Amino acid sequence: MDFFEINRHSWDSRTRIHVKSEFYNIDGFLSGKSTLNEVELSDIGSVSGKSLLHLQCHFGLDTLSWARLGAKVTGVDISSIAIAEAQVLSDRSGLHGEFICNDIYSFGESNNKEFDVVFTSYGALCWLPDIERWASVVAQCLKPGGLSTSQNFIHFMIFSLVTHTFIEPIQILKSRVPIQRMIGVTSLP
Template identity: 45%
Template sequence: MDNFPRMTTQTSSTPVPEGWREDNRALWDERVPVHVNSGFYDLDGFRARPDVLRDFETAEVGDVTGRSLLHLQCHLGLDTLSWAHRGAARVVGLDFSAPAVEAARTLAADLGYGPERAAFVTGDVYDAARAVPEASYDIVYTGLGALCWLPDIRRWAETAASLVAPGGFLYLAEFHPLTEALDDATGSRVVRDYFSRDAQVYDEPGTYADRDAVTVHNRSVQWQHTLGDVVSALAATGLRLEFLHEHDVSLFPRFENFEVRDGCHRFPAGHPRIPLIYSLKAVKD
């Protein structure tokens, strides 16, 4: 782990709250057992059918047979192990929460994957180059809900790009930052500053997997990164952007008027559509 000073700064030079990393880690560590036992993650169902990837992800990433894949900020490792199930020769998941990594290792063993096929390591994403076992991977993958926990998107891009093998690529799927600027009821009005780089500090009990869970470590610090910031950060690393796609579906009821259709959360019929998720692929030539 890096030894950070008591106060660091974001790309925009806005202050990063003291203790942000420790607070976020304590929050996630406490929620791991809640998530392991939740219907949201449904680990028993996953053991029976180990594939939770979204259709657009598998279509955009393509065939992973025989390839190595690194999953940054992997949490319980469901997405990581889904890529192994789809034929990746070796998958590595990294997360800063030691309890999450232990849960992922247990799940991998339950599925019959040894560490030579599916390895999980504890480490800070900014220090991933030193934490993971190999110097580079055919695919570096980051899934939904990861970037908001990082204050410095340029440093993330530099680290992720450094781990992509020549001829490989980085694939990112993430919730669209536009949704954070809109009202939570209908998503029809702009009520927050899309371009704000300020840290967002929350103190909320429970978790998205169980709203009624009793929790103690409830303070979290998050950041919103614009689409331009993310793409520009990756472009500055020398990776070549192959595509940037926007999707009008979500994985959870982001707005109160959402309906579930075709297995996804969507706006009601007739409601103007906006991008809810984006995905991109950036190649190392």
């Protein structure tokens, strides 16, 4: 099984759990609540009448939240289960969205549309094996003068060669010990 099939299978499984989860609050969404945060709203601004591509849209809550604000939305995700659930949410909410099941790179090769906004949300970039290729897809999908934004959080840990434990970056910042010494490196190339 290759990387994309493993990833697809993983997100198919996660979607079955996520659509039932209180965390995603589908009932709240269907009653009119938005899943977008202030940072996305202020970064992108008004989307009324604009075309918006949401890469790695999962099952479409953010995508349809943009539609609720007047965007003409297209969501792309690797999971067929997620895309099917996105279409169900589109139908149930009365918000129109086009949902495409494809990995981002294959979508980039076959897509011939340009969008006013290309959006990627939290936790999406860490699943990509080639971030430069992703950026290339984003660039080719943007209309001239379009806007791309990626809302992400990056959480990583550093393995200490000295203590053989994982160290969170916040610990490094609090310790004020040079990172080279903390991880047991005396000089950097």
